[in-house]
Amino acid sequence: MIRPRIFLSHSSSQCSRDGCGCREYLLALEDHLRAQGCEPVVDRHVLGGGDEWNPKLLTEIKKSHGLILLLSPHALDSFYVLQEAGAAAYEHAANPRFLLLPVLLPGVRRRQLRGSRLEQLNLGRFDMVDWSAEAGPGEPPAKIADTLRPLAECLGAEPHPEVTDFLAGRLREVSDTALERTAGILGLATLAYNTGHTRRIVAQGLLTERPVDGPGDPCALRTALTVFLPQVGHSEHRADIVDLVVPYARVPQGDADLLRRLVRGGGERVTLLRASMSQTPGLYVRRASEGPKPWAMRTAVPRHDGTGFAEGVVAEVRDLLRQEIAWGEQYDDDTLRKLLVRHEDESGGPFTVALHQPPDPSLVRLLPAEFPRLLFLFVHRHGAPGPGPVPWPLLQGMSAAQEQDMVHTHRQFRS
Incomplete structure (x- = not known):
């Protein structure tokens, strides 16, 4: 997949002196572009010590799919911004698919282009975006994403x-x-x-x-x-x-993100889900997998063979792993750990174990210690074990009616 490369033209040399804060908008725009599937190209990432500015950056503009022009008060009379915007206007004239998007930052209005260094480029012929002071850096205008989306779609990003x-x-x-x-x-x-x-x-x-x-x-x-x-x-x-x-x-996007963060974070892989239907955990794991194939998931049922409750769950999980990961062989803990690492690398996600019960504190302490590579999902209609703060991540979940709709929809069309 090709990620559209978008050059960000800006002038921040006087930002700290003037106190305009436009650098915050630049950093916010970089994050926003990445979230849209684009690759932001900024001078500080391109220029090395001793690089000649003009040829280096103009080459980067030619290698990009578009340019966003951040118009701060001091960008209006910046020689470098003029050069970059001029190169982008030339690229757009040669190839209309090259994107040139001027973004007016707080303190700049369209009428200020007249009489500025940028007047000669006639930027008024391009669609413009107003980034209001009320929104602030934390809320980039939706028009930026709307403008970039067709480009990202055409390139498959x-x-x-x-x-x-x-x-x-x-x-x-x-x-x-x-x-x-x-x-x-x-x-x-x-x-x-x-x-x-x-x-x-x-x-x-x-x-x-x-x-x-x-x-x-x-x-x-x-x-x-x-x-x-x-x-x-x-x-x-x-x-x-x-x-x-x-x-x-x-499945809520935030819950899928939380499950992936648990997997990537390096800590204990334990979370709670408020749900009452047996099919729900599998649908949550399917959403979090974000790949053509889902993470492997099995449900552990505590044994009642005279062993303690926690020890019975551990024995059941170990048996699941022997069947699903170790091809029925009895391996030691070190070999089993290496098999789980390889499984996760090859499948793109962890082996997940769902337990349809409230989290028992002793069990939650025991399972990650015995099986640090597994993701444990405790599923119960109340989610949390009781009142008060919950020491483990709790998924947002959904209402009982929403859960029913999801499961019924899946069953109906699956059949």
Whole structure:
């Protein structure tokens, strides 16, 4: 996947002296571009000691897919900003797909371009974005993302690129007419006479979070599934589609992010989920996996064979690992750990164990110590074990009605 390279032209040499704070907007814009699937190109990352400014940065502009011009009060008369904006205007004239987007920072109005050094570029012919002081650096204007989205889509730099690729492949049997109808139901804009683009846009739209309050509420996802799913001939492909799009539409994005942070963080991999239906943990793990294949997940049932409760759970988890990871062999702890590391590297995620019970403190202490590579998901209709602060991460979860809608939707279209 190609990430659009967007050059950020700015003038911050007088920022600290004038106290305008435009550098905060520059840093916020860098983060915003990365979140949109773009690669920001900034002079401080490009220039090394002794580099000649002009040839180096002009080369970077030519290698970029567009330029965002941050117009602060002192950028209006900056020689360097003029050179960079002039190079971008030349690139746009030679290739209209090259993006040139002026962004007016607080303290700058369009009328100030007249009489400034930038007047000769006639920037008024380009669409402009106003970044208000009220919004501040923490809230970049939505128009920036809206302007970048078509470029990112054309280059395939959308969120979840691997999953989007996989889902678009599963939609190859769907007719052009059904694809266009599905795009309309999901509120998506497509390019005329470009089936490949439409298929990809539909895949992205199907992977968009679409919460509902509960069963019976109108849902664009369900309507879309009734339109195109019958045209997918292979039952396995239909199952793949439903297994992907239902959790992406229903599981809160924040919960998926929390599960991935737990896996990447290096600490104890233990979290709590408020849920009452047996299918819910698998859908949460499917959403958090963000890959064509989900993380492996099994449910551990405590043994009642005379052993202590915690020891019985540990024995059950060890037996699960022997069956699923060690091919039925009895390995020592060190070998089992190496097998789990290899499994996680190859599959892109941890072996996950769901336990449908409130978290017992002694058990929560024991399991990560015995199996540090596993992700443990305690599932209970109350989530937390009782009143007061919870010492483990608690997923946001969803209401009982929302959970029912998610599970029923998955069962209905899966069958």
